[in-house]
Amino acid sequence: MFRLHSLRARVALYFAAFGALLSLVMAVMMYQSAHDLSVRLVDETLTAELDDYIARRGRNPHSLPPATVTLQGYVRKAGETDGVPDYLARLPPGRHEVRVGTLFYRAAVLDRDNARYYLLYDISLKLKREQRFAQQLSIVAVAMTLLSALLGIFLSGAAVAPVADLAARVRHRRPEDWGQPLVEHFHDREIEELAGVFDRQLGRMRAFMERERAFGADMSHELRTALAVILSATEVLLDDTLSDKQKARVQRIERAARDMAELGTALLLMAREEHSLAAGGDCVLAEVVRNVVEKQRHLLGSKPVEVEVHTNPELILFADAGVVEILVSNLVRNAFSYTAAGTVVVLQDAHSLTVSDTGKGIPGHAIEQVFIRHFRDMTSEGAGIGLSLVKRICDRYGWRVNLESSERQGTTVKVSFD
Numbered sequence: 073m074f075r076l077h078s079l080r081a082r083v084a085l086y087f088a089a090f091g092a093l094l095s096l097v098m099a100v101m102m103y104q105s106a107h108d109l110s111v112r113l114v115d116e117t118l119t120a121e122l123d124d125y126i127a128r129r130g131r132n133p134h135s136l137p138p139a140t141v142t143l144q145g146y147v148r149k150a151g152e153t154d155g156v157p158d159y160l161a162r163l164p165p166g167r168h169e170v171r172v173g174t175l176f177y178r179a180a181v182l183d184r185d186n187a188r189y190y191l192l193y194d195i196s197l198k199l200k201r202e203q204r205f206a207q208q209l210s211i212v213a214v215a216m217t218l219l220s221a222l223l224g225i226f227l228s229g230a231a232v233a234p235v236a237d238l239a240a241r242v243r244h245r246r247p248e249d250w251g252q253p254l255v256e257h258f259h260d261r262e263i264e265e266l267a268g269v270f271d272r273q274l275g276r277m278r279a280f281m282e283r284e285r286a287f288g289a290d291m292s293h294e295l296r297t298a299l300a301v302i303l304s305a306t307e308v309l310l311d312d313t314l315s316d317k318q319k320a321r322v323q324r325i326e327r328a329a330r331d332m333a334e335l336g337t338a339l340l341l342m343a344r345e346e347h348s349l350a351a352g353g354d355c356v357l358a359e360v361v362r363n364v365v366e367k368q369r370h371l372l373g374s375k376p377v378e379v380e381v382h383t384n385p386e387l388i389l390f391a392d393a394g395v396v397e398i399l400v401s402n403l404v405r406n407a408f409s410y411t412a413a414g415t416v417v418v419l420q421d422a423h424s425l426t427v428s429d430t431g432k433g434i435p436g437h438a439i440e441q442v443f444i445r446h447f448r449d450m451t452s453e454g455a456g457i458g459l460s461l462v463k464r465i466c467d468r469y470g471w472r473v474n475l476e477s478s479e480r481q482g483t484t485v486k487v488s489f490d
Contacts, residue, residue: 142194
C-alpha cells in the first residue's frame with residue numbers, strides 16, 4: 073500500500089524532486105543556449121549586412137541602406153539631425169533590443185568614416201519561436217517530473233520490499249515461531265543486520281517471558297499452598313470451642329485468606345493473554361451480585377447502613393465467573409468500607425450494574441485518577457488496586473465503567489455491558 077508518510081512515499085518523492093530539478097536545470101540550459109545561439113546568429117547577420125553596405129557605399133556614396141522584410145537600415149552623416157527615427161537616434165554605438173509598437177528589433181549602431189550606420193533586424197518571429205520552445209520545454213519538464221515520480225514509486229517498491237517483508241514476518245510472528253531466526257530469510261547486509269537485531273530482542277523477550285511465567289507459576293503454587301494451610305487451620309479452629317472474640321478473629325483471618333486467594337486468581341487471569349481471559353462460560357450476574365453482597369456484609373459491622381439489592385436474572389455474561397466476582401467484590405467492598413451511615417444501593421438491570429453509596433465520596437481532583445494503579449488520596453485505606461483492577465477487567469471484555477462522586481455526598485459506579 074502506498075501511504076504518504078511511508079518510506080516508499082519518501083523515496084518516490086525524492087525521485088520526483090530529483091527529476092523535477094534535473095528537468096528544470098536542463099530546460100533552463102537548453103533555452104539559454106538556444107537563445108544565445110539565435111542572438112549570435114542575428115548579430116552575425118547584422119555585422120555582415122553592415123560590412124556589405126559600408127563597402128557598397130564606399131564604392132557608390134549614393135547606395136541606399138538595406139530595406140527588406142526583416143532588415144531596415146539608416147545612415148546619418150556627421151552634423152545631420154534628420155533621416156533617422158527618434159527611437160534610433162538616441163542609441164549609442166553597439167547592439168540593442170528595440171521595441172516599436174508590437175514589433176521587436178535587434179539594432180546595430182556603428183560609427184564609420186564620419187557617418188553613423190543603423191541597421192534593424194526584426195526578431196519578432198524569433199521571440200515567438202523561443203516562447204513556443206519555452207512552453208515545450210515546460211511540458212517536457214513536467215512530463216519528466218511525473219515520469220520520475222512513477223519510476224520512483226516502482227523502484228521504491230523494489231527497494232523497500234525487503235523491509236516490508238521483514239515487517240510482515242515480525243507482525244505475523246507467533247510465540248511458537250520465536251525459535252526460528254529471522255536473519256536466515258534475508259541476505260542484504262542492512263536488512264540482515266536489522267533482522268539480527270529483531271532476533272536478539274525477541275530472544276531477550278522470550279527469556280524474560282519464560283522467567284515471568286516460571287515466577288508466576290511458582291509463586292501461584294507456593295501462595296496457594298500457604299493459603300490452603302491457613303484456611304485448613306482456620307476451619308479446624310472454628311470447629312473448636314472458642315469465645316466470641318476469638319471466633320471473630322479467626323473468621324477475620326479466614327476472610328483475609330479467601331480474599332487473597334480470589335485476588336491472586338484475578339491477577340493471574342489478568343496476566344494471561346486476552347483470548348485466554350475472554351474464554352469463559354455463561355455467568356449469571358444476578359447470582360454473583362447476591363453472593364458477593366452477602367460475603368462482604370461483614371464490612372458493615374454495626375454501622376447504620378441500609379443495603380438495597382435489585383437484580384435481573386436475565387443478564388448473562390460470557391465471561392469467567394471468578395473475574396466477574398472480583399469486579400463486583402471490589403465495587404461492593406468500596407461501598408461498604410467507605411459508607412459510615414446511610415444507604416448502599418446495588419442495582420443490576422438487563423444492561424448494567426450500578427453501585428451507589430452515601431459515603432464520604434472522592435475529592436474532585438482525584439476523580440480522574442482513581443482508575444490509575446496504586447493511586448491513593450489522603451482518605452484512601454486500601455492499596456489502590458481495586459478500581460484499577462475493575463478498569464482493567466472492563467477494558468479486557470470491552471465493557472464501560474463510569475464513576476461519579478462528590479466529596480461527603482457519596483459515589484456511584486456504573487458498569488455497562490452493552
